[in-house]
Each structure stands twice: as structure tokens, then as C-alpha cells.
Amino acid sequence: MHIRAFHDDDWPALWAILAPVFAAGETYAVDRDIDARRARRYWVDQPAACLVAVDDRGQLAGSYFIKANQAGPGDHVANCGYIVAEIARGQGIAGAMCEHSQQQARSLGFTAMQYNCVVATNTSALALWQRLGFAVVGTLPGAFRHPRLGPVDAHVLYKTLAG
Amino acid sequence: MHIRAFHDDDWPALWAILAPVFAAGETYAVDRDIDARRARRYWVDQPAACLVAVDDRGQLAGSYFIKANQAGPGDHVANCGYIVAEIARGQGIAGAMCEHSQQQARSLGFTAMQYNCVVATNTSALALWQRLGFAVVGTLPGAFRHPRLGPVDAHVLYKTLAG
Numbered sequence: 001m002h003i004r005a006f007h008d009d010d011w012p013a014l015w016a017i018l019a020p021v022f023a024a025g026e027t028y029a030v031d032r033d034i035d036a037r038r039a040r041r042y043w044v045d046q047p048a049a050c051l052v053a054v055d056d057r058g059q060l061a062g063s064y065f066i067k068a069n070q071a072g073p074g075d076h077v078a079n080c081g082y083i084v085a086e087i088a089r090g091q092g093i094a095g096a097m098c099e100h101s102q103q104q105a106r107s108l109g110f111t112a113m114q115y116n117c118v119v120a121t122n123t124s125a126l127a128l129w130q131r132l133g134f135a136v137v138g139t140l141p142g143a144f145r146h147p148r149l150g151p152v153d154a155h156v157l158y159k160t161l162a163g
Numbered sequence: 164m165h166i167r168a169f170h171d172d173d174w175p176a177l178w179a180i181l182a183p184v185f186a187a188g189e190t191y192a193v194d195r196d197i198d199a200r201r202a203r204r205y206w207v208d209q210p211a212a213c214l215v216a217v218d219d220r221g222q223l224a225g226s227y228f229i230k231a232n233q234a235g236p237g238d239h240v241a242n243c244g245y246i247v248a249e250i251a252r253g254q255g256i257a258g259a260m261c262e263h264s265q266q267q268a269r270s271l272g273f274t275a276m277q278y279n280c281v282v283a284t285n286t287s288a289l290a291l292w293q294r295l296g297f298a299v300v301g302t303l304p305g306a307f308r309h310p311r312l313g314p315v316d317a318h319v320l321y322k323t324l325a326g
Contacts, residue, residue, distance in 0.1 A: 022235075029237030070280055072185075073308040074192030074317070114303060116279070117233055138301020138319045140277065145236040154237070156301045156319055 001061060001093065003100045006050040011040060013060040014052065017085045018043060025147045027125070028081070029117045029154075032147075043081065048108055051100070053084075053093050061088035064097045066105055069114045078110035078161075094125070098132050102161055112160045119144045120153040134159045164224060164256065166263045169213040174203060176223040177215065180248045181206060188310045190288070191244070192280045192317075195310075206244065211271055214263070216247075216256050224251035227260045229268055232277045241273035241324075257288070261295050265324055275323045282307045283316040297322045 006014070015036050022039065025032040030042065044050045047065035055061045062084040069079035080101045084093045105113055115134065118126055130136065134157040142151035169177070178199050185202065188195040193205065207213045210228035218224045225247040232242035243264045247256045268276055278297070281289055293299065297320040305314035 025236050029233035029235050031235040034235075070192035070306075072192050072194040072197075073188050073310070074280055074306060076308060076314075077303070077306050112304075112306065114306070117237055137303060138321075140240070140300060140319075140321055141275075141323060143233075143237055143240050143275065143277070143321075145239060147236070151239075156303075158303055158306075160304060 001053055001055050003051050003053050006044055006052050010052050010060060014063050017083055021083055027119055027122050049104060053097055061085050062093045062097055064101050066101055076110055077112045077114050078105040079114055095128055106161050115157040118155045118157055120155060121146060129157050164216055164218050166214050166216050169207055169215050173215050173223060177226050180246055184246055190282055190285050212267060216260055224248050225256045225260055227264050229264055239273055240275045240277050241268040242277055258291055269324050278320040281318045281320055283318060284309060284312060292320050
């Protein structure tokens with residue numbers, strides 16, 4: 001598995017990974033009926049960088065984006081989103097992308113990273129981010145409407161990136 | 164003082180209030196050199212609603228916007244920004260707008276309100292929001308670059324809106 005910059009011809013495979021996750025509505029604060037055009041703007045075009053994880057056979061296994069979490073006096077804090085193809089889960093790809101994204105963020109000049117809305121029921125992601133050095137700095141009561149469980153908490157995670 | 168919807172011809176007076184605050188860079192995570200066109204998009208056009216506070220002589224004394232803080236399964240949580248004209252400070256206008264915004268948010272269907280980046284050095288705002296029912300649910304270490312003080316903490320505030 002290696003991680004490289006997104007290329008235009010990755011989009012069909014990336015959209016095939018994103019679409020079911022957004023439609024399921026269990027982990028991302030994104031419109032569940034988002035279309036390919038808006039999803040591409042959100043994941044690829046608006047961020048500062050979009051990268052993809054590719055397996056040994058050249059198949060897209062995951063992706064992440066980096067952008068500034070705030071503008072102006074807050075633009076030294078990065079925000080990322082990560083996604084792993086359903087068939088590629090449990091192989092450490094999310095963790096590899098998270099570590100890669102921290103290096104990328106530093107090389108882009110960011111000095112901290114923040115996740116704004118880690119859904120409390122997404123316990124495996126939450127445990128992984130904490131293992132990789134993120135602190136849960138806040139909990140937003142009922143801030144995410146889970147499609148089966150109703151309103152659930154979301155967490156704000158933060159990590160200062162060492163120079 | 165009364166609070167009403169923003170009209171197009173309020174813009175010159177509103178921009179005269181926003182511009183020095185954004186340029187000062189002490190309270191808003193907005194580009195300090197933002198121009199009028201982008202500021203209008205940020206404060207007026209993109210939000211779900213923009214309101215203005217007008218004093219007894221018809222002068223613009225302040226303004227606030229409401230928008231969804233997240234999309235999709237997070238779009239029941241509102242986010243607001245408030246601003247008071249420098250000459251109108253200390254008259255309770257920020258508090259009046261905050262209470263008004265909570266009613267407006269409820270009428271727009273929001274069930275909670277979140278502020279993402281309340282700068283720790285903005286102690287009067289921080290005390291006011293807490294007095295009006297907001298809890299500090301998290302602290303982001305060094306997440307705001309204050310022009311004189313360097314990196315300072317920012318707080319995440321949250322309030323569930325009673326039905």
C-alpha cells in the first residue's frame with residue numbers, strides 16, 4: 001500500500017468509496033443525498049490537498065483530504081477527512097493515512113490538527129485517533145443525528161503537531 | 164433598539180462595522196484582508212439568515228448571522244456570528260442579539276447552537292455567552308493567532324435550545 005496525490009482519473013473509484021458512506025449517514029456530517037459533483041468539490045477541489053491510498057494491485061483503498069479548519073488567524077490548524085473502502089477495512093489503512101496526513105499537514109505549514117465532528121458511536125475511529133495522539137477536547141451533546149440511533153454525541157479532537 | 168432582517172441597503176453601514184473588526188484580527192477567524200465582496204458572502208449571503216440591530220435613530224448598531232454548523236446529520240445545530248459597532252458597545256446589544264438569535268434558530272428548526280472559535284482573550288464575549296446559557300465544551304490549545312499576544316486558546320461553546 002502506498003499513499004500518493006489524487007489524480008483526476010482516480011475520481012470514479014474514489015466516488016465509489018465515498019458514496020455509500022455518505023449515503024449511510026453514520027459517520028460524516030455531509031448531506032446523505034450529496035451528488036458526485038458536490039462530493040468532489042467537498043473532498044477534492046476545496047481542500048488544500050487530496051491524497052489516495054493505493055494497494056499493491058493498484059486498487060484505490062482509501063483517501064484523505066487536508067484543509068485549513070478556520071480562516072485568517074485560525075488557518076494554522078488543519079482539518080482532515082479520511083475514508084477507507086469497505087473491502088479494505090481492518091488493514092491499518094486509516095492509521096497509515098492519519099500519520100501520513102500529519103506529515104503532509106506539517107509540510108503545508110500547519111502546526112495543529114482538529115477534527116470537528118467525530119461521531120461518538122464511531123468507536124473504532126475514535127480509539128484510533130486517540131492512539132495516534134489526538135485528545136478529545138470537547139463533546140457536543142446530540143450534535144449528530146444517527147439514522148438508527150437518533151441524536152448521538154460528537155467529539156472535537158485536537159493534536160498539536162510537533163515541528 | 165430593534166432587531167430586523169438585513170436589507171440590501173444596510174450593506175455599506177454593516178461593512179463599516181465588520182471591516183475594522185476583521186482587520187484587527189483579534190476575535191474572528193476570518194482573513195484580516197478580506198474584501199467587501201467576500202465579507203458580504205460570508206456574513207450575509209451564505210448564512211441561512213442575517214439580521215441587524217438598529218438604534219432609535221435608525222443607525223445600524225450591530226448584526227448577526229445564523230447558519231447550520233455542519234451539513235447532513237449535523238444540520239440541526241446552528242452557528243452564529245455577532246458584531247457590534249464600536250460606538251454602540253456596552254449597551255447590551257450583543258446579549259440582545261444572542262437571545263434573539265436563539266429564538267430565530269428555533270424558528271428555523273435548529274435545536275442547538277454552537278460557537279466554534281471563541282477566542283480566550285475575548286473575555287467579555289465569553290462571559291456573556293456563558294451567562295446566556297452556553298457551556299464551554301472544549302478548549303483548542305493555541306488555535307488562534309492573536310496579532311499582539313501570539314497563539315492563544317479558543318473555546319468551543321454549545322447550548323441545547325429548548326423546544
